[in-house]
Amino acid sequence: MAQNSAKGDDCINKEPLQEKKEAEEQTAAAESKQKEADFGYGLYPERSSSKFKQGSIGESLFTFKHKCHIMLQVAMDTSPYAKLLLGAMKSSGCTVYKDRHFSCEDCDGTVSGGFDAATSQIVLCQNNIHQQAHMNRVVTHELIHAFDHCRARVDWFSNFRHLACSEIRAANLSGDCSFVNEISRFNFGLKEHHQACVRGRALRSILAVRKVSREEAEQVVDEVFDSCFHDHAPFGRIPHNKKDAKFAYRDYENRDRYYANL
Template identity: 40%
Template sequence: MSSAPQWKGSTKEQCEQYVQFATRRNPVVKFMLEKLKLAGCEVKGNFIHLEECSMDAGGGFRAPDGVVMCYNHVASQEEVNLVLAHELIHAYDHCRGKDIDWTNCEHHACSEVRAANLSGDCHWWQEFRRGNMTLAAQHQSCARRRAELSVAMNPYCKGLKGKAAVDRVFKPCFEDTAPFDAIP
Protein backbone atom coordinates (compact mmCIF):
# COMPACT_ATOMS: atom_id res chain seq x y z
CA MET A 1 0.00 0.00 0.00
CA SER A 2 1.48 3.34 -0.88
CA SER A 3 1.00 5.96 1.79
CA ALA A 4 -0.32 9.30 0.64
CA PRO A 5 1.36 12.48 1.83
CA GLN A 6 -1.19 15.31 2.20
CA TRP A 7 -3.22 14.76 -0.98
CA LYS A 8 -6.52 16.50 -1.49
CA GLY A 9 -7.82 14.22 -4.22
CA SER A 10 -9.59 14.36 -7.53
CA THR A 11 -12.90 13.25 -8.95
CA LYS A 12 -13.37 9.71 -10.18
CA GLU A 13 -13.55 11.02 -13.76
CA GLN A 14 -10.29 12.99 -13.42
CA CYS A 15 -8.57 9.98 -11.90
CA GLU A 16 -9.79 7.77 -14.76
CA GLN A 17 -8.17 10.18 -17.22
CA TYR A 18 -4.93 10.13 -15.21
CA VAL A 19 -4.93 6.31 -15.17
CA GLN A 20 -5.59 6.10 -18.91
CA PHE A 21 -2.75 8.52 -19.59
CA ALA A 22 -0.38 6.62 -17.27
CA THR A 23 -1.11 3.25 -18.88
CA ARG A 24 -0.49 4.69 -22.34
CA ARG A 25 2.34 7.16 -21.73
CA ASN A 26 4.20 6.70 -18.44
CA PRO A 27 7.36 4.66 -19.14
CA VAL A 28 7.48 2.89 -15.75
CA VAL A 29 3.77 2.01 -15.79
CA LYS A 30 3.96 0.78 -19.39
CA PHE A 31 7.09 -1.26 -18.57
CA MET A 32 5.39 -2.89 -15.58
CA LEU A 33 2.26 -3.71 -17.60
CA GLU A 34 4.43 -5.38 -20.25
CA LYS A 35 6.44 -7.33 -17.64
CA LEU A 36 3.23 -8.51 -15.96
CA LYS A 37 2.03 -9.78 -19.34
CA LEU A 38 5.33 -11.57 -19.99
CA ALA A 39 5.12 -13.15 -16.51
CA GLY A 40 1.72 -14.59 -17.39
CA CYS A 41 -0.37 -12.03 -15.50
CA GLU A 42 -1.70 -9.76 -18.20
CA VAL A 43 -3.60 -6.78 -16.86
CA LYS A 44 -7.15 -6.70 -18.21
CA GLY A 45 -9.56 -3.77 -18.31
CA ASN A 46 -11.04 -4.37 -14.85
CA PHE A 47 -7.71 -4.74 -13.01
CA ILE A 48 -7.47 -1.09 -11.92
CA HIS A 49 -10.35 -0.08 -9.64
CA LEU A 50 -11.11 3.56 -8.87
CA GLU A 51 -12.55 3.89 -5.39
CA GLU A 52 -13.24 6.50 -2.76
CA CYS A 53 -11.10 5.37 0.17
CA SER A 54 -11.30 6.11 3.86
CA MET A 55 -7.70 5.01 4.48
CA ASP A 56 -4.98 7.63 4.12
CA ALA A 57 -3.39 6.15 1.00
CA GLY A 58 -3.20 6.86 -2.70
CA GLY A 59 -3.91 3.26 -3.56
CA GLY A 60 -3.31 -0.35 -2.82
CA PHE A 61 -2.95 -3.82 -4.25
CA ARG A 62 -5.79 -6.19 -3.42
CA ALA A 63 -4.99 -9.75 -4.48
CA PRO A 64 -6.38 -11.23 -6.65
CA ASP A 65 -8.65 -8.33 -7.72
CA GLY A 66 -5.93 -5.88 -8.74
CA VAL A 67 -4.96 -2.30 -8.07
CA VAL A 68 -7.13 0.14 -6.16
CA MET A 69 -6.64 3.82 -6.96
CA CYS A 70 -8.04 6.06 -4.22
CA TYR A 71 -9.22 8.92 -6.38
CA ASN A 72 -10.05 11.04 -3.36
CA HIS A 73 -6.37 10.92 -2.34
CA VAL A 74 -4.64 11.52 -5.69
CA ALA A 75 -4.83 14.97 -7.25
CA SER A 76 -2.44 14.97 -10.20
CA GLN A 77 -1.01 12.94 -13.04
CA GLU A 78 2.32 12.68 -11.21
CA GLU A 79 0.67 11.21 -8.11
CA VAL A 80 -1.30 8.67 -10.15
CA ASN A 81 1.86 7.68 -12.05
CA LEU A 82 3.73 7.03 -8.78
CA VAL A 83 0.90 5.18 -7.07
CA LEU A 84 0.18 3.05 -10.12
CA ALA A 85 3.87 2.16 -10.58
CA HIS A 86 4.11 1.26 -6.88
CA GLU A 87 1.01 -0.95 -6.94
CA LEU A 88 2.02 -2.64 -10.21
CA ILE A 89 5.26 -3.71 -8.53
CA HIS A 90 3.12 -5.42 -5.87
CA ALA A 91 1.10 -7.04 -8.66
CA TYR A 92 4.33 -8.25 -10.26
CA ASP A 93 5.55 -9.65 -6.94
CA HIS A 94 2.21 -11.41 -6.47
CA CYS A 95 2.41 -12.82 -10.01
CA ARG A 96 5.97 -14.15 -9.74
CA GLY A 97 5.58 -15.38 -6.17
CA LYS A 98 2.57 -17.63 -6.57
CA ASP A 99 2.67 -18.50 -2.86
CA ILE A 100 2.99 -14.92 -1.57
CA ASP A 101 0.95 -14.42 1.59
CA TRP A 102 -0.02 -10.79 2.22
CA THR A 103 -0.77 -11.63 5.87
CA ASN A 104 2.87 -12.73 6.28
CA CYS A 105 4.71 -9.61 7.44
CA GLU A 106 7.98 -10.58 5.75
CA HIS A 107 6.30 -11.23 2.39
CA HIS A 108 4.47 -7.91 2.62
CA ALA A 109 7.60 -6.07 3.82
CA CYS A 110 9.68 -7.38 0.93
CA SER A 111 7.17 -6.20 -1.64
CA GLU A 112 6.93 -2.80 0.07
CA VAL A 113 10.71 -2.37 0.08
CA ARG A 114 10.80 -3.25 -3.61
CA ALA A 115 7.89 -0.96 -4.48
CA ALA A 116 9.39 2.00 -2.60
CA ASN A 117 12.78 1.34 -4.20
CA LEU A 118 11.64 0.83 -7.80
CA SER A 119 8.50 2.94 -8.32
CA GLY A 120 9.94 6.43 -8.00
CA ASP A 121 8.59 6.90 -4.45
CA CYS A 122 12.12 7.58 -3.24
CA HIS A 123 13.39 9.74 -6.06
CA TRP A 124 15.33 12.66 -4.59
CA TRP A 125 12.69 15.13 -5.79
CA GLN A 126 9.92 13.26 -3.96
CA GLU A 127 11.99 13.21 -0.80
CA PHE A 128 12.84 16.90 -1.15
CA ARG A 129 9.13 17.70 -1.41
CA ARG A 130 8.50 15.67 1.76
CA GLY A 131 11.29 17.49 3.58
CA ASN A 132 13.37 14.31 3.98
CA MET A 133 16.86 15.12 2.79
CA THR A 134 20.04 13.55 4.12
CA LEU A 135 23.46 13.30 2.59
CA ALA A 136 24.13 9.60 3.10
CA ALA A 137 22.02 6.69 1.86
CA GLN A 138 18.95 8.85 1.20
CA HIS A 139 17.36 6.37 -1.20
CA GLN A 140 17.81 3.40 1.16
CA SER A 141 16.50 5.41 4.13
CA CYS A 142 13.43 6.39 2.14
CA ALA A 143 12.72 2.83 0.98
CA ARG A 144 13.00 1.55 4.56
CA ARG A 145 10.82 4.34 6.00
CA ARG A 146 8.11 4.02 3.35
CA ALA A 147 8.08 0.22 3.65
CA GLU A 148 7.68 0.50 7.43
CA LEU A 149 4.77 2.94 7.00
CA SER A 150 3.01 0.69 4.50
CA VAL A 151 3.54 -2.56 6.40
CA ALA A 152 2.23 -0.86 9.56
CA MET A 153 -1.12 -0.46 7.74
CA ASN A 154 -1.43 -4.26 7.51
CA PRO A 155 -3.55 -5.42 10.47
CA TYR A 156 -1.34 -8.54 10.77
CA CYS A 157 1.83 -6.44 11.09
CA LYS A 158 1.02 -3.74 13.64
CA GLY A 159 3.62 -2.18 15.91
CA LEU A 160 7.15 -3.52 16.08
CA LYS A 161 6.17 -6.65 14.16
CA GLY A 162 6.11 -4.74 10.85
CA LYS A 163 9.34 -2.84 11.53
CA ALA A 164 11.12 -6.07 12.48
CA ALA A 165 9.90 -7.70 9.25
CA VAL A 166 11.28 -4.80 7.19
CA ASP A 167 14.60 -5.07 9.03
CA ARG A 168 14.84 -8.82 8.32
CA VAL A 169 14.14 -8.58 4.58
CA PHE A 170 15.52 -5.16 3.71
CA LYS A 171 18.91 -6.03 2.17
CA PRO A 172 17.89 -8.87 -0.17
CA CYS A 173 14.62 -7.21 -1.15
CA PHE A 174 16.27 -3.82 -1.79
CA GLU A 175 18.82 -5.56 -4.02
CA ASP A 176 16.07 -7.38 -5.98
CA THR A 177 15.35 -5.01 -8.86
CA ALA A 178 13.36 -7.43 -11.05
CA PRO A 179 11.91 -6.86 -13.57
CA PHE A 180 14.25 -3.86 -13.94
CA ASP A 181 17.96 -4.36 -14.60
CA ALA A 182 18.71 -1.68 -11.99
CA ILE A 183 16.86 0.91 -9.92
CA PRO A 184 15.05 3.06 -12.50
Protein backbone atom coordinates (compact mmCIF):
# COMPACT_ATOMS: atom_id res chain seq x y z
CA MET A 1 0.00 0.00 0.00
CA ALA A 2 2.80 2.40 0.88
CA GLN A 3 4.47 1.63 -2.43
CA ASN A 4 1.29 2.35 -4.37
CA SER A 5 0.81 5.55 -2.43
CA ALA A 6 4.33 6.63 -3.28
CA LYS A 7 3.71 5.98 -6.94
CA GLY A 8 0.54 8.01 -6.76
CA ASP A 9 2.44 10.89 -5.18
CA ASP A 10 5.06 10.68 -7.94
CA CYS A 11 2.37 10.97 -10.61
CA ILE A 12 0.89 13.96 -8.85
CA ASN A 13 4.32 15.62 -8.68
CA LYS A 14 5.11 14.86 -12.31
CA GLU A 15 1.93 16.43 -13.68
CA PRO A 16 2.83 20.00 -12.62
CA LEU A 17 6.36 19.48 -13.96
CA GLN A 18 4.99 18.30 -17.29
CA GLU A 19 2.61 21.22 -17.45
CA LYS A 20 5.45 23.61 -16.63
CA LYS A 21 7.61 22.10 -19.38
CA GLU A 22 4.80 22.39 -21.93
CA ALA A 23 4.19 26.00 -20.90
CA GLU A 24 7.88 26.81 -21.33
CA GLU A 25 7.91 25.20 -24.78
CA GLN A 26 4.85 27.20 -25.81
CA THR A 27 6.44 30.39 -24.52
CA ALA A 28 9.66 29.67 -26.42
CA ALA A 29 7.70 28.98 -29.60
CA ALA A 30 5.76 32.22 -29.19
CA GLU A 31 8.97 34.17 -28.61
CA SER A 32 10.51 32.59 -31.71
CA LYS A 33 7.51 33.58 -33.83
CA GLN A 34 7.62 37.09 -32.39
CA LYS A 35 11.33 37.37 -33.22
CA GLU A 36 10.65 36.28 -36.79
CA ALA A 37 7.95 38.93 -37.08
CA ASP A 38 9.99 41.68 -35.45
CA PHE A 39 13.21 41.13 -37.41
CA GLY A 40 11.79 40.30 -40.84
CA TYR A 41 12.49 36.56 -40.85
CA GLY A 42 8.94 35.97 -42.03
CA LEU A 43 9.99 37.39 -45.40
CA TYR A 44 12.42 34.47 -45.79
CA PRO A 45 10.42 31.31 -44.99
CA GLU A 46 13.24 28.96 -45.97
CA ARG A 47 15.37 30.38 -43.15
CA SER A 48 13.41 28.17 -40.75
CA SER A 49 12.50 25.20 -42.93
CA SER A 50 14.06 24.45 -46.28
CA LYS A 51 12.17 22.39 -48.83
CA PHE A 52 15.36 20.79 -50.09
CA LYS A 53 18.47 19.95 -48.16
CA GLN A 54 21.52 21.76 -49.46
CA GLY A 55 23.17 19.79 -52.23
CA SER A 56 20.20 17.47 -52.80
CA ILE A 57 19.07 16.30 -56.24
CA GLY A 58 15.84 18.24 -55.83
CA GLU A 59 17.80 21.42 -55.29
CA SER A 60 20.04 20.94 -58.34
CA LEU A 61 17.01 20.35 -60.54
CA PHE A 62 15.11 23.35 -59.23
CA THR A 63 15.30 25.84 -62.09
CA PHE A 64 15.15 29.05 -60.07
CA LYS A 65 17.87 27.87 -57.71
CA HIS A 66 20.15 26.74 -60.53
CA LYS A 67 19.72 30.04 -62.36
CA CYS A 68 20.30 31.94 -59.12
CA HIS A 69 23.63 30.22 -58.52
CA ILE A 70 24.78 30.92 -62.07
CA MET A 71 23.89 34.62 -61.84
CA LEU A 72 25.57 34.83 -58.44
CA GLN A 73 28.80 33.44 -59.87
CA VAL A 74 28.66 35.92 -62.75
CA ALA A 75 28.16 38.78 -60.28
CA MET A 76 31.12 37.67 -58.16
CA ASP A 77 33.34 37.31 -61.22
CA THR A 78 32.39 40.37 -63.25
CA SER A 79 30.71 43.07 -61.14
CA PRO A 80 33.28 45.71 -60.07
CA TYR A 81 31.07 46.54 -57.09
CA ALA A 82 31.05 42.94 -55.86
CA LYS A 83 34.72 42.33 -56.64
CA LEU A 84 35.78 45.37 -54.63
CA LEU A 85 33.63 44.39 -51.65
CA LEU A 86 34.83 40.78 -51.73
CA GLY A 87 38.43 41.99 -51.80
CA ALA A 88 37.85 44.45 -48.97
CA MET A 89 36.24 41.78 -46.80
CA LYS A 90 39.10 39.38 -47.45
CA SER A 91 41.59 42.09 -46.46
CA SER A 92 39.59 42.65 -43.27
CA GLY A 93 39.79 38.97 -42.35
CA CYS A 94 36.26 38.09 -43.46
CA THR A 95 36.77 36.03 -46.60
CA VAL A 96 33.47 35.31 -48.33
CA TYR A 97 32.86 31.79 -49.63
CA LYS A 98 30.07 31.29 -52.15
CA ASP A 99 28.77 28.00 -50.75
CA ARG A 100 28.94 29.13 -47.13
CA HIS A 101 27.88 32.76 -47.22
CA PHE A 102 25.23 32.85 -49.97
CA SER A 103 21.91 31.05 -50.06
CA CYS A 104 19.40 31.09 -52.92
CA GLU A 105 15.92 30.78 -51.47
CA ASP A 106 12.27 31.54 -52.13
CA CYS A 107 11.16 34.71 -50.37
CA ASP A 108 8.18 36.94 -49.87
CA GLY A 109 7.34 38.84 -53.04
CA THR A 110 8.30 42.18 -51.52
CA VAL A 111 12.04 41.53 -51.11
CA SER A 112 14.95 40.57 -53.35
CA GLY A 113 17.53 39.67 -50.75
CA GLY A 114 18.67 40.02 -47.19
CA PHE A 115 21.59 39.69 -44.81
CA ASP A 116 21.09 37.25 -41.95
CA ALA A 117 23.44 38.48 -39.24
CA ALA A 118 22.70 35.45 -37.07
CA THR A 119 24.35 33.15 -39.63
CA SER A 120 26.52 35.71 -41.48
CA GLN A 121 24.75 34.64 -44.64
CA ILE A 122 23.36 36.55 -47.61
CA VAL A 123 19.94 35.44 -48.83
CA LEU A 124 19.22 35.83 -52.54
CA CYS A 125 15.54 35.61 -53.44
CA GLN A 126 15.62 33.25 -56.40
CA ASN A 127 11.92 33.71 -57.13
CA ASN A 128 12.27 37.50 -57.38
CA ILE A 129 15.62 37.96 -59.16
CA HIS A 130 15.37 37.25 -62.89
CA GLN A 131 17.97 39.50 -64.53
CA GLN A 132 21.73 39.71 -64.11
CA ALA A 133 21.71 43.46 -63.49
CA HIS A 134 19.24 42.94 -60.65
CA MET A 135 21.38 40.16 -59.20
CA ASN A 136 24.45 42.41 -59.33
CA ARG A 137 22.66 45.13 -57.35
CA VAL A 138 21.27 42.73 -54.76
CA VAL A 139 24.64 41.03 -54.23
CA THR A 140 26.32 44.43 -53.87
CA HIS A 141 23.65 45.75 -51.49
CA GLU A 142 23.87 42.73 -49.21
CA LEU A 143 27.68 42.60 -49.37
CA ILE A 144 27.74 46.15 -48.01
CA HIS A 145 25.75 44.90 -45.01
CA ALA A 146 28.18 42.00 -44.70
CA PHE A 147 31.13 44.41 -44.89
CA ASP A 148 29.62 46.54 -42.13
CA HIS A 149 29.07 43.39 -40.08
CA CYS A 150 32.72 42.48 -40.60
CA ARG A 151 34.36 45.81 -39.83
CA ALA A 152 32.21 47.02 -36.93
CA ARG A 153 30.24 45.67 -34.02
CA VAL A 154 26.85 46.22 -35.60
CA ASP A 155 23.96 45.48 -33.27
CA TRP A 156 21.41 44.57 -35.93
CA PHE A 157 18.68 43.45 -33.54
CA SER A 158 18.77 46.00 -30.73
CA ASN A 159 20.31 49.20 -32.09
CA PHE A 160 17.97 50.80 -34.61
CA ARG A 161 20.58 53.42 -35.52
CA HIS A 162 23.06 50.75 -36.59
CA LEU A 163 20.51 49.17 -38.91
CA ALA A 164 19.53 52.55 -40.37
CA CYS A 165 23.16 53.48 -41.00
CA SER A 166 23.92 50.28 -42.88
CA GLU A 167 20.75 50.63 -44.96
CA ILE A 168 21.74 54.19 -45.89
CA ARG A 169 25.21 53.02 -46.91
CA ALA A 170 23.82 50.11 -48.92
CA ALA A 171 21.38 52.32 -50.81
CA ASN A 172 24.07 54.93 -51.41
CA LEU A 173 26.91 52.70 -52.59
CA SER A 174 25.23 49.75 -54.33
CA GLY A 175 23.95 51.53 -57.41
CA ASP A 176 20.35 51.26 -56.20
CA CYS A 177 19.95 54.99 -56.81
CA SER A 178 21.80 55.26 -60.10
CA PHE A 179 20.35 57.55 -62.75
CA VAL A 180 19.36 54.60 -64.95
CA ASN A 181 17.57 52.81 -62.13
CA GLU A 182 15.72 55.93 -61.08
CA ILE A 183 14.60 56.59 -64.65
CA SER A 184 13.31 53.02 -64.86
CA ARG A 185 11.24 53.72 -61.74
CA PHE A 186 9.95 56.96 -63.30
CA ASN A 187 11.58 58.96 -60.53
CA PHE A 188 12.91 62.26 -61.78
CA GLY A 189 14.66 65.08 -60.01
CA LEU A 190 17.73 67.27 -60.12
CA LYS A 191 18.58 68.94 -56.82
CA GLU A 192 19.79 66.39 -54.27
CA HIS A 193 17.81 63.66 -55.99
CA HIS A 194 20.41 61.04 -55.09
CA GLN A 195 20.13 61.89 -51.39
CA ALA A 196 16.35 61.71 -51.57
CA CYS A 197 16.54 58.32 -53.28
CA VAL A 198 18.98 56.96 -50.68
CA ARG A 199 16.81 58.20 -47.85
CA GLY A 200 13.68 56.71 -49.38
CA ARG A 201 15.18 53.31 -50.14
CA ALA A 202 16.79 53.05 -46.72
CA LEU A 203 13.44 53.84 -45.14
CA ARG A 204 11.72 51.24 -47.31
CA SER A 205 14.24 48.56 -46.31
CA ILE A 206 13.86 49.33 -42.61
CA LEU A 207 10.07 49.19 -42.73
CA ALA A 208 10.26 45.83 -44.53
CA VAL A 209 12.20 44.14 -41.73
CA ARG A 210 11.12 45.97 -38.58
CA LYS A 211 7.72 46.50 -37.03
CA VAL A 212 8.02 50.22 -36.40
CA SER A 213 6.02 53.24 -37.44
CA ARG A 214 7.08 55.25 -40.45
CA GLU A 215 7.57 58.29 -38.22
CA GLU A 216 9.96 56.41 -35.94
CA ALA A 217 11.94 55.06 -38.90
CA GLU A 218 12.16 58.50 -40.50
CA GLN A 219 13.42 60.01 -37.25
CA VAL A 220 16.25 57.48 -36.91
CA VAL A 221 17.23 57.81 -40.57
CA ASP A 222 17.39 61.59 -40.18
CA GLU A 223 19.56 61.29 -37.07
CA VAL A 224 22.28 59.22 -38.74
CA PHE A 225 21.89 60.25 -42.38
CA ASP A 226 24.72 62.78 -42.77
CA SER A 227 27.46 60.70 -41.19
CA CYS A 228 26.41 57.44 -42.84
CA PHE A 229 25.79 58.99 -46.26
CA HIS A 230 29.35 60.34 -46.28
CA ASP A 231 30.88 57.03 -45.20
CA HIS A 232 32.00 55.61 -48.56
CA ALA A 233 34.13 52.70 -47.32
CA PRO A 234 35.45 50.64 -48.96
CA PHE A 235 34.79 52.41 -52.29
CA GLY A 236 36.35 55.75 -51.37
CA ARG A 237 33.64 57.49 -53.40
CA ILE A 238 30.01 57.08 -54.39
CA PRO A 239 30.01 54.70 -57.38
CA HIS A 240 27.06 56.22 -59.22
CA ASN A 241 27.38 53.78 -62.10
CA LYS A 242 29.42 50.85 -63.35
CA LYS A 243 32.12 53.15 -64.73
CA ASP A 244 32.57 54.78 -61.32
CA ALA A 245 32.69 51.34 -59.73
CA LYS A 246 35.42 50.24 -62.14
CA PHE A 247 37.53 53.27 -61.22
CA ALA A 248 36.93 52.60 -57.53
CA TYR A 249 37.96 48.96 -57.99
CA ARG A 250 41.09 50.00 -59.89
CA ASP A 251 42.05 52.42 -57.14
CA TYR A 252 41.39 49.77 -54.51
CA GLU A 253 43.58 47.24 -56.33
CA ASN A 254 46.39 49.83 -56.62
CA ARG A 255 46.06 51.18 -53.08
CA ASP A 256 49.40 49.75 -51.90
CA ARG A 257 51.41 50.38 -55.05
CA TYR A 258 52.53 53.90 -54.07
CA TYR A 259 53.91 52.78 -50.72
CA ALA A 260 55.53 49.71 -52.26
CA ASN A 261 57.58 51.94 -54.58
CA LEU A 262 58.88 54.23 -51.83
